[in-house]
Amino acid sequence: xxxxxxxxxxxxxxxxxxxxxxxxxxxxxxxxxxxxxxxxxxxxxxxxxxxxxxxxxxxxxxxxxxxxxxxxxxxxxxxxxxxxxxxxxxxxxxxxxxxxxxxxxxxxxxxxxxxxxxxxxxxxxxxxxxxxxxxxxxxxxxxxxxxxxxxxxxxxxxxxxxxxxxxxxxxxxxxxxxxxxxxxxxxxxxxxxxxxxxxxxxxxxxxxxxxxxxxxxxxxxxxxxxxxxxxxxxxxxxxxxxxxxxxxxxxxxxxxxxxxxxxxxxxxxxxxxxxxxxxxxxxxxxxxxxxxxxxxxxxxxxxxxxxxxxxxxxxxxxxxxxxxxxxxxxxxxxxxxxxxxxxxxxxxxxxxxxxxxxxxxxxxxxxxxxxxxxxxxxxxxxxxxxxxxxxxxxxxxxxxxxxxxxxxxxxxxxxxxxxxxxxxxxxxxxxxxxxxxxxxxxxxxxxxxxxxxxxxxxxxxxxxxxxxxxxxxxxxxxxxxxx
Numbered sequence: 201x202x203x204x205x206x207x208x209x210x211x212x213x214x215x216x217x218x219x220x221x222x223x224x225x226x227x228x229x230x231x232x233x234x235x236x237x238x239x240x241x242x243x244x245x246x247x248x249x250x251x252x253x254x255x256x257x258x259x260x261x262x263x264x265x266x267x268x269x270x271x272x273x274x275x276x277x278x279x280x281x282x283x284x285x286x287x288x289x290x291x292x293x294x295x296x297x298x299x300x301x302x303x304x305x306x307x308x309x310x311x312x313x314x315x316x317x318x319x320x321x322x323x324x325x326x327x328x329x330x331x332x333x334x335x336x337x338x339x340x341x342x343x344x345x346x347x348x349x350x351x352x353x354x355x356x357x358x359x360x361x362x363x364x365x366x367x368x369x370x371x372x373x374x375x376x377x378x379x380x381x382x383x384x385x386x387x388x389x390x391x392x393x394x395x396x397x398x399x400x401x402x403x404x405x406x407x408x409x410x411x412x413x414x415x416x417x418x419x420x421x422x423x424x425x426x427x428x429x430x431x432x433x434x435x436x437x438x439x440x441x442x443x444x445x446x447x448x449x450x451x452x453x454x455x456x457x458x459x460x461x462x463x464x465x466x467x468x469x470x471x472x473x474x475x476x477x478x479x480x481x482x483x484x485x486x487x488x489x490x491x492x493x494x495x496x497x498x499x500x501x502x503x504x505x506x507x508x509x510x511x512x513x514x515x516x517x518x519x520x521x522x523x524x525x526x527x528x529x530x531x532x533x534x535x536x537x538x539x540x541x542x543x544x545x546x547x548x549x550x551x552x553x554x555x556x557x558x559x560x561x562x563x564x565x566x567x568x569x570x571x572x573x574x575x576x577x578x579x580x581x582x583x584x585x586x587x588x589x590x591x592x593x594x595x596x597x598x599x600x601x602x603x604x605x606x607x608x609x610x611x612x613x614x615x616x617x618x619x620x621x622x623x624x625x626x627x628x629x630x631x632x633x634x635x636x637x638x639x640x641x642x643x644x645x646x647x648x649x650x651x652x653x654x655x656x657x658x659x660x661x662x663x664x665x666x667x668x669x670x671x672x673x674x675x676x677x678x679x680x681x682x683x
Contacts, residue, residue, distance in 0.1 A: 271333035274305040274432075275323070276439070281306070288517045291322045329439050331424070331432045340369050340389040341396045346411040350382035357386065359406045364398070369393040387415065420485060425452065428466045428474040430485055442466035444474045558618040560610035562599060565587050581613035 281299075288297060296315045300307040310316045318336075323330050348357070351521050352373040360367050367390065374385035390396055400412050403574070421431045427439035444452045447466040457463075466474045467481040476482070561583045565571040577583040584599050603610055626634070 223465065241394060270310055270338055271335055273308045273319060273323070273330055273332045275328055275330040276305055276327050278306045287326065288319070291318050291347065331427075331437045331439065333432065333436055337392065340391055342387060342389050342411050342415055343398075344374075344384045344415050345388055345401055345405070347384055348386055348406070348410060349410055350384055352386075352406065357384070357388065361388070361390070361399070361402075364402060365395055366399055367393065420482075423475060430481075440653065442474070447474065465595060548556055558611070558615040560604060560607070560614045562586065564591075577617065580617050582610060583614075584618050 275284075281301075285299070288308075292310075292315055296312070298309045299308075308319060310319055313335075345357070350373055356500070357371050358368045368388055369391050370387075370389040372387040374383050375381060376383055390399060402412055403409060422433050423430050424432050424434050424437045424439075425444070426434045426437045426441045426445055428442045429439075440449050441451045442448070443450055443455045443457075443466065445455050445463050446457045446461075447464040447469065448455075462471050464470070464471045464593065465476065465479055465481075467473055468479055470476075470479065472479060522562060528582060561574075561577070562585075563570075563574045563577075563583055564586045565574050566588060574585050576581060578585050586596065586599060586604060624631075
C-alpha cells in the first residue's frame with residue numbers, strides 16, 4: 201500500500217518511524233512523497249506456499265479424473281441388490297458410486313469419468329438391462345438453420361460453417377410430417393467448443409440470408425427404437441430389443457410380419473403399433489406430465505372474494521331440498537323488486553291520455569301530431585320525450601332515473617295540467633259535436649267553406665246541456681280537446 205504525505209518540505213522526514221528491516225535503500229525515489237508500509241505477515245508466506253502446492257495437486261488430480269456432471273445409469277431387473285452390489289465392488293470402490301431404488305429401476309451415479317466408464321463396461325460384460333444418456337461434455341450443440349434451399353448439399357453446409365470456425369458432426373434436412381416434403385430447415389449438430397454460441401450471430405451462409413435459432417423443445421420424451429419405451433434413445437439403450445410392429449424380441453428392421461396380419465404393441469399388447477399416439481402408455485405419459493406453473497403469481501385484490509369450495513355429490517344430494525327452497529326465495533325476492541321498479545316505469549310509458557289524468561309520462565312519439573302534443577306536455581314539466589330516430593340504452597336509463605328521482609315534481613305538474621284541461625264548461629266531445637253541427641248546418645259553414653246544409657240530429661250529450669260558449673274561444677277549446 202502507498203500513502204501520500206500531506207506535509208511539504210523537510211518537516212515530513214521524521215513523521216513515521218519504520219522497522220529497520222523494512223527500510224528500502226536510499227535512492228532518489230525516497231525523496232518523493234510516497235512510502236511503503238512493511239508486510240508484518242511475511243513470516244506466514246512459507247505456510248501459504250505449502251497450502252498452494254497441496255491445492256494445486258488436488259486440482260491436477262481432479263482434472264485428470266475429469267469431474268463432470270455425468271448422467272445416471274438406470275438398471276432394470278435387479279433381483280438381488282446384495283449380489284449386484286458385490287459385483288460392482290469388484291471393479292469399483294464403495295466411495296465411487298451411489299445407488300437409489302425406484303419402483304421400476306435401480307439408479308446408479310458416479311462422480312468421476314473413469315468410474316462411469318468402468319460401470320458401463322461392467323454392465324455390458326454382465327449383460328445387464330440398462331439405459332443411460334449422453335454426457336453433457338460430449339453432447340453437441342443442435343441448432344436450426346432457416347431459409348436454406350432444401351436441395352442444399354450437406355457437404356456445402358459443413359464447409360460453410362467450418363469457414364466460421366465451427367466443427368459440424370451431423371446435418372439433417374427437416375421434412376413436413378404430413379407428406380414428407382423437404383422444407384428450408386436444417387438440423388445442424390456442432391461439436392462442443394468454446395465458440396459454439398457464436399453460431400447464432402451468423403446471418404449469411406452460402407450466399408443466402410439465414411436465421412440460426414434453437415430448436416423447439418420436445419412436447420413428449422423421445423421413444424427408443426430398440427425397446428420402444430419412452431424416455432431415452434437407442435444410442436444409449438441396452439435392453440432386449442422389441443419390434444415396433446409385432447412386439448416380438450427382435451429389431452424392427454428384421455421383422456417379417458405381413459401387412460395383412462394384425463399389429464401388436466410392445467408396451468400394452470394392443471392391436472396397434474408401439475408408436476401409435478393413441479396407445480394407453482402414451483396417453484398415461486402425457487397425463488402424468490407435470491404442469492408448468494406460471495413464473496408470476498396472479499394478482500390478488502383485497503376485495504376479491506374467495507371461491508367457494510367444490511362440494512361432493514353426497515353433500516349436494518343431501519342439500520337438494522334446501523337448495524330448492526333457496527332458489528324459490530331468491531326468485532320471489534327478485535320478482536318483488538322487479539315489480540317495484542317496473543311499476544312506476546309502466547305508468548310512465550303510457551299514452552298521452554295519462555297526462556290529462558294527472559300521471560307523468562315518458563313518451564316516444566312516432567308520427568302525426570304526437571310530437572307537437574308531447575312537446576307541449578314536456579314544456580309544462582309533466583313529461584319527458586325520447587326521439588325514436590336516435591336513442592340508446594343510456595338515454596332511456598337517464599330519463600327514467602331522472603323521473604323516478606323527481607317523481608313528486610312530475611306528479612304535481614301533471615295534476616296542474618289535468619286541472620287546467622278539465623276546467624271548461626263543455627267536454628271535448630260536446631265541443632267537437634257543436635262545431636261540427638254549426639259548420640255544417642248554419643249559414644256560416646256555407647259562407648266560409650261552401651258546405652251544403654245537413655240535417656244532423658242533436659247528440660245525446662248535448663240534449664240537456666247548453667251549447668253556449670261563455671269563453672268565446674272555440675278554437676282554443678278545440679285545440680285543447682285535440683291535445
